[in-house]
Structures are given as C-alpha cells and as structure tokens.
Amino acid sequence: MFDLVELFTHWQAGRSQVQLSESLGIDRKTIRKYLAPVIAAGIEPGGEPLGAEAWAELIVGWFPELEDPGVRASTWPLIAPHRDRIKGWLDAEVTVATIAQRLRDDHQVAASQSSVRRWIATHFAEEVARQRVSVPRGPVEPGSEAQIDYGRLGMWLDPATAKRVAVWAFVMVLACSRHLFVRPVIRMDQTTWCTCHVEAFEYFGGVPARLVCDNLKTGVDRPDLYDPKINRTYAELAAHYRCLVDPARAFKPKDKPRVERPITYVRDSFWRGRQFGSLTEMQQAAITWSTEVAGLRHSRALEGARPLRVFEAVEAPALITLAPRPFELSIWSIGTVGVDTHLKVGKALYSVPWRLIGQRLHARTAGDVVQIFAGADVVATHVRRFSGRSTDYSHYPPEKIAFAMRTPSWCRQTAQLVGPACQEVIAGFMADNAIHHLRAAQGVLGLRDKHGCERLEAACARALVVGDPSYRTIKGILVAGTEHGDEQPTGGRGAAATAGACLRGPDQFDTNLPVA
Structure with missing residues (x-):
C-alpha cells in the first residue's frame, strides 16, 4: 500500500x-x-x-x-464472537487452516481462510509473532550429534518381481560437518532401522555421541519431552555403541533441520531419473553418491566448504570408536501367556512356566535363540522357530503331563526294567496303533507302583499263558493274587475265551426233563 x-x-x-x-x-x-x-x-x-x-x-x-481493516471486512464481525475460542486454539498451536475449517464446520462462520488469517494477524499479532520466532542453534561440537530420518524417494519397478514398490531413504547426517549417509530401503521395520544404523556407523568409521531421531515405533516406544521410553532393541544398539538416543519432539521437524532439508536434495540428486537393477545395486550407488556427490558439494551452511573435507579434518577424529565385536541384532516383542502356557512370538508359539499364565511377558529374539523375560528374569529359552510350537514339558504341572511324557519309547524302556514278559506285553500294545493303546500300556506299567515289578512280571507272564495280555486281565490277576497259581484269572477276555460259551460243566445239567 x-x-x-x-x-x-x-x-x-x-x-x-x-x-x-x-x-x-x-x-x-x-x-x-x-x-x-x-x-x-x-x-x-x-x-x-x-x-x-x-x-x-x-x-x-x-x-x-x-x-482498522475490520471496518471494510464484512466477515470480521462474524469471526469476532469467537475470539476466546480462537485464542485457545492458537495457544494449542492449531494452524490457521484448521481454525478456519473448525469455524466453518462447527460454528457456521462463513469466512474464508484468508479472512481468518488476516483477522488473526490483526488481533493476535503478538501471538503470531511469538510462534514465528526461531532461536538459532549454537555451533555443534564435532562428533557430538547425528540427525536421522526416513524420506520417501518414490516408486520403483523391481525387475526380480516385476512389481512396483515404494522406496524410502534412511538418512543420517552428522550435524557438525553435514556429511551424510544414505541407504535406500523398501521396509521400515525394526531390523531395517538397526541395520541401517550399523551400516552408517561403518561408513563413517565411528559413532556420534548423540542420535536425534523421530518418534517412530522402531526407535521410541513412548514419546515424552523429558523422559521418552526408547525401544528395547534400539536401546541395546545404543548401549553397544556407547551413544545416547535423544528423540526429537513429536511433530517438531525443526528439532532436526539438518536431516529434514537434505531429504529433498537426496530425492532430486540421487533418485530422480535413474534406473536400478536391484535393491543391492541401489544401495551401493547410494554409498558412492554420498561420498562423491553429496560429500563434495559446496555447502552454504559451511560457507562453501565441502562436507567430506570438513568431516575428514574435524569430525572423523572426534567420533566414538567402533565396538570391537559386531552388534547382534535382537527383536523384542510382548505378548500374553495363554492357558496352554504358550506365548506368541512372531508366527510361532513358545511355552513358559505355567504359573505365568495370563501375564504379559517380553520376548527377545536374537539369531537362533528366543528368550522370554518376566521382568529382568529369563523364564524360558527356546530354539527359534518360524512357525508351529516349541514346548518344554517341564513348564507344565507334573499331573497335567503324565500322559504326554510317558511316550511309547518310555513305555518300552520301562518294560525292559520290569522283565521279558512285561516287555512282550508292552510290545504287543505298541505293535499296532501305538497311540491308541498308549493308555493301556501306561496303565499296565502303572501297576508296578502298587504291586511291585516282580508281581507285575509274573502277572504279565500269566496273562500271556492264558492268551489275554490286556490291562484288565493283568490287573485282575494281581488283585486276585493268582500270578503264581493255577486259578483261572477273572475279568479278562482270556477267561471268557478259555471257558467257551458254556460256563458250567455237563454234570450240572438235568438230563431227565419231561418231553412235551
């Protein structure tokens, strides 16, 4: 004007x-x-x-x-009654676009977004100015900080699968030298997140003292300004490399501007207009680009200096030395123990002691081993499976697993301890449909607890003689005490088979019956 x-x-x-x-x-x-x-x-x-x-x-x-622009603005009188409400939204850092939308949808204020913006700029000039204030950061000490983020590159046609997949760039920028590491990925899970960190540290030849990342789930379980809860796998990585994880505030990209701005540069300079035959080729090209292109660019933030040269001269010597042994990646998960004493980890089920039924436990998967924790205590260790169940029967109450523990092999081995007759009886049970006859075999062997091995062996021999080595016959012999006598055993199939259809002798029948 x-x-x-x-x-x-x-x-x-x-x-x-x-x-x-x-x-x-x-x-x-x-x-x-x-x-x-x-x-x-x-x-x-x-x-x-x-x-x-x-x-x-x-x-x-x-x-x-x-x-006073409000004199000529026809919509300002419609906005004015909502002054206190608008102030509350501004204090909560609600954007002007959202304020205009809420006024229009919730309070039927027929005002455009630009009118609302001018009204706010006139009546809340101080609040608007306060929000726009940016405090410049002081100089960052060499090796003290790295900023980390994911940025979308675009869609890529994978020649191996002939499918289009989204490609993201993992970017780590050293805050002092502005030297950066880029690794294209097609997944953003826990394994990828930690693997990218390991590759970045290897690329730089050292570790920065502090890692500033987003509040993504693979890094932070619970965002908090003063006491964020770091993901356990990420915490293990930080402890291994002796560095600190310091997440940025949620929805505050200005907390890590040194990595937010280069994302566009990476997308334009490295990605656009290029073709890659595989993900591995793409990742190798990103390493070359990070060194020969991004590393040798003239950085305005460094007054025209090249990030790679500043890194080599100042920052590389200040990084924490790499750990002597490689980091062992572990995956942490949490689940509830079911009534079958099993906990789901990935797509497999693992047993834990039965007293932990209903509790939520943490599981750590590292290599071929799965460890399950109750607090800080390891309560179960299993060989890793990718499906199915891994069951340790010692996790069950003894009375609940008697049948499951006394397998056909156990029955055969125990029968050998009793004697050859018992061994023959058990072998007969196991000869056909062993699982169906397992209860009977367990029952026969269970008789030794009450009658002893010697009597059980004699009873088995007696049952074999009469041709009916069943559980019922052997038990009947022991109850009657006839394992060493000539009496016919009772209660078994052999007694009925030996006696035939008639159970009385011919002398007991009356032959002088009148003929009708």
Whole structure:
C-alpha cells in the first residue's frame, strides 16, 4: 500500500496528478479518489504545508478502514464472537487452516481462510509473532550429534518381481560437518532401522555421541519431552555403541533441520531419473553418491566448504570408536501367556512356566535363540522357530503331563526294567496303533507302583499263558493274587475265551426233563 502522507505532501507542494502518477506509480483515478476529501476540506496546493503528524490525523478521519481493516471486512464481525475460542486454539498451536475449517464446520462462520488469517494477524499479532520466532542453534561440537530420518524417494519397478514398490531413504547426517549417509530401503521395520544404523556407523568409521531421531515405533516406544521410553532393541544398539538416543519432539521437524532439508536434495540428486537393477545395486550407488556427490558439494551452511573435507579434518577424529565385536541384532516383542502356557512370538508359539499364565511377558529374539523375560528374569529359552510350537514339558504341572511324557519309547524302556514278559506285553500294545493303546500300556506299567515289578512280571507272564495280555486281565490277576497259581484269572477276555460259551460243566445239567 502506498503512503498517503507522501502523496498529500507532494500534491500540496504543487505537483500535478500526472506527475504524481508517474513518480509514485499510482493510477490517476486512485489519486483523484484520495484527493477528494482533501480538496473538500479546503486544502489547496501551495498553501501552508502540513506536517506528517497532521496529515496522519486527517487520514484516520477520512479513511478509517486504512487504520482498522475490520471496518471494510464484512466477515470480521462474524469471526469476532469467537475470539476466546480462537485464542485457545492458537495457544494449542492449531494452524490457521484448521481454525478456519473448525469455524466453518462447527460454528457456521462463513469466512474464508484468508479472512481468518488476516483477522488473526490483526488481533493476535503478538501471538503470531511469538510462534514465528526461531532461536538459532549454537555451533555443534564435532562428533557430538547425528540427525536421522526416513524420506520417501518414490516408486520403483523391481525387475526380480516385476512389481512396483515404494522406496524410502534412511538418512543420517552428522550435524557438525553435514556429511551424510544414505541407504535406500523398501521396509521400515525394526531390523531395517538397526541395520541401517550399523551400516552408517561403518561408513563413517565411528559413532556420534548423540542420535536425534523421530518418534517412530522402531526407535521410541513412548514419546515424552523429558523422559521418552526408547525401544528395547534400539536401546541395546545404543548401549553397544556407547551413544545416547535423544528423540526429537513429536511433530517438531525443526528439532532436526539438518536431516529434514537434505531429504529433498537426496530425492532430486540421487533418485530422480535413474534406473536400478536391484535393491543391492541401489544401495551401493547410494554409498558412492554420498561420498562423491553429496560429500563434495559446496555447502552454504559451511560457507562453501565441502562436507567430506570438513568431516575428514574435524569430525572423523572426534567420533566414538567402533565396538570391537559386531552388534547382534535382537527383536523384542510382548505378548500374553495363554492357558496352554504358550506365548506368541512372531508366527510361532513358545511355552513358559505355567504359573505365568495370563501375564504379559517380553520376548527377545536374537539369531537362533528366543528368550522370554518376566521382568529382568529369563523364564524360558527356546530354539527359534518360524512357525508351529516349541514346548518344554517341564513348564507344565507334573499331573497335567503324565500322559504326554510317558511316550511309547518310555513305555518300552520301562518294560525292559520290569522283565521279558512285561516287555512282550508292552510290545504287543505298541505293535499296532501305538497311540491308541498308549493308555493301556501306561496303565499296565502303572501297576508296578502298587504291586511291585516282580508281581507285575509274573502277572504279565500269566496273562500271556492264558492268551489275554490286556490291562484288565493283568490287573485282575494281581488283585486276585493268582500270578503264581493255577486259578483261572477273572475279568479278562482270556477267561471268557478259555471257558467257551458254556460256563458250567455237563454234570450240572438235568438230563431227565419231561418231553412235551
């Protein structure tokens, strides 16, 4: 907006409207519009000159809308009743676009976003200015900080699968030298996150003292300004490399500007217009690009210096030395123990002691081993499986697993301890459908607890003689105490088979029956 005081001062000094239009760049119709109240007030060119303050006072009276834009804004009276509500939203850092949308949808305020923006800028100028204040960071010490983030590169046609997949760039930037590491990935899971860190540390030849990352789940379990809860796998990585994880505040990209800005540069310089035959080829190309292109660019933040040269001269010697042994990647998960004493880890189930049924436990998978923790204590260790169950029967109450533990092999081995007759009986049970006859075999061997091995062996021999080595017959022999006698055993299939259909002798039948 042009300065009316300047316009009126030049006009009173005797300059024509044509001259004013040419020198001030104002249309002559506009000049006539603003000069109309001046002429009506009796002020003439060449008269006693007025000072700037006098002109300003007159302008407020003639054109109040210039002092208060709300005078000419038809929508401002609709916005004004919501002043307190808008202030609350601004205090909560709600954007102007969202404020305009809420006024329109929730309170039927027919005002455009630009009108709301102007109203807020006029009535809450201090609040708006406060939000825009940016405190410059001091210089970062060499080796003290790395900023980390993912950035989307685009879609890639994988020649191996002929499918289009989204490709993301893992980017780590050393805050002092601005030297960066880029690794394209197609997954952003826990394994990828930690693997990228290991590759970045190997690339730099050392570890920065502090890692500033986003609040993504693979790094942070619970965001908090003062006490964030770091993901256990990420915490193990930080402990292994002796560095600190310091997550940025949620939705505060300015907390890590050194990695936010290069994402666009990576996408434009490394990714666009290039073709890659495989993910491995892409990752190798990213290493070369990080060194030969990004590392040798002239950085305005470094006053034209090259990041790679600054890194080699200043930052590389300040990094923490790499650990002597490689980091063993572990995956932590959490689950609830079911009534079958098993906990799900990945797609497999692992048993834990039965007393932990219903509790939520942590599981750590590293290499081929799965460890399950109750607090800080390891309560179960299993060989890793990718499906199915891994069961340790010692995790069950003894009375619940008696049947499962006394397998056919156990029955055969125990029968050998009793004697050859018992061994023959058990072998008969196991000869056909061993699982179906397992209960009977367990029952026969269980008789030794009450009657002893010697009597059980004799009873088995007796049952074999009569041709009915069943559990019922052997038990009947032991109960009757006839394992060493000649009495016929009772209660078994052999007794019925030996006696035939008639259970009484011929002398007990009456042969002198009258004939009808």
